Amino acid sequence: MTLGPESNEFHESTQERSISKTNNRKAGSTSFRKKASSKILSGNQLEIIFRDRYFCVVNKPAGVPAQTQGKDQDILSLVSTATNIAKQKMHLVNRLDQPVGGLMIIAFSGGIHAAFENLRRNNGLAKIYLAVTSDVPQSQSGSLHNYLLRDGRLNKSSVVPEKTADSRSASLKWKKLDQTVGTDGKELALLAIKLETGRHHQIRVQLAAAGWPIWGDRKYGDNQNNIKRNIALLSYLLYFIHPVSGEKLELKLKPPEIYPFEIFSQTAWQALIDFDI
Incomplete structure (x- = not known):
């Protein structure tokens, strides 16, 4: 070696x-x-x-x-x-x-x-991420299980039915650490996330599909005006x-x-x- x-x-x-x-x-x-x-x-x-x-x-x-x-x-x-x-x-x-x-x-x-x-x-x-989401989960913790399909031309993934050709299973666990109101008056949540699989844009697409897009992530549905174009997702631990x-x-x-x-x-x-x- x-x-x-x-x-x-x-x-x-x-x-x-x-x-x-x-x-x-x-x-x-x-x-x-x-x-x-x-x-x-x-x-x-x-x-x-x-x-x-x-x-x-x-x-x-x-x-x-x-x-x-x-x-x-x-x-x-x-x-x-x-x-x-x-x-x-x-x-x-x-x-x-x-x-x-x-x-x-x-x-x-x-x-x-x-x-x-x-x-x-x-x-x-083990990898723990932090994410700030636009919109707030109602429960305190949970897990997400989806099938994702990657579009290489658009550099984007989407949630699809289980038996879709070329799709791959994706799983993560999440916990709501806090929630508060942002400067624009909208509610935001701070989530801790543990990946159980590693798929293209996995956290971003799964949270968006659940109704909680990551703050600043316009590719997956958050319309927040984010000048720096960075998103509120961090590889934390x-x-x-x-x-x-x-x-x-x-x-x-x-x-x-x-x-x-x-x-x-x-x-x-x-x-x-x-x-x-």
Whole structure:
């Protein structure tokens, strides 16, 4: 197995991110803190939340593509510049749509990428997203099960009947953390979401089909005038087993200080503790 090199060159950020390392999450955890690396490139500050010789976890800025063809800048380009590791050696463990921000895992070798894929297949990798929705679910929690069909020409997916040709099953769990009124007087909800499958635009299309489109997501039915064209969906928390050491890692972001996330009560974020991952 070829392993990616570990660089000692870090650009320290004034902000820190909390990382919990546990042997049994239900029994509690001990915390340690690492300074996050950061580098400002083309107006985007890249935060490296965790890094060792095998992989890194970064906070992808909303609006930056995960991967592009040619010379266009993507998250791999930003990570390569910040770490001095060749872009060609990097592999995306999880992908985020261009308008979505948050945590992404970047493997530094094909072997580590394969190890993460094995973890995913054996439920060793959990991902929690936060979404602000236009319109509010009536119940406090639930699950969504649909069949999705992808239209590559339009770069869009839709909910279709079960036996539709080329459709794929999609499942997620959700919990309502809070609800409030936005600046336009409309009710908004803050949801925590756990993906059980990974389909094209899955969270966006399933929430829209349920009647709760993500704030700012005009592609899937929200008519909110969103100048920045980013949507209120965030890859917020990752919980996984280190593919080499076997340690259990829980990495998460601080509550975003941007609209519309910032209008929800601080106690709403504590409700994530009870969300079963």
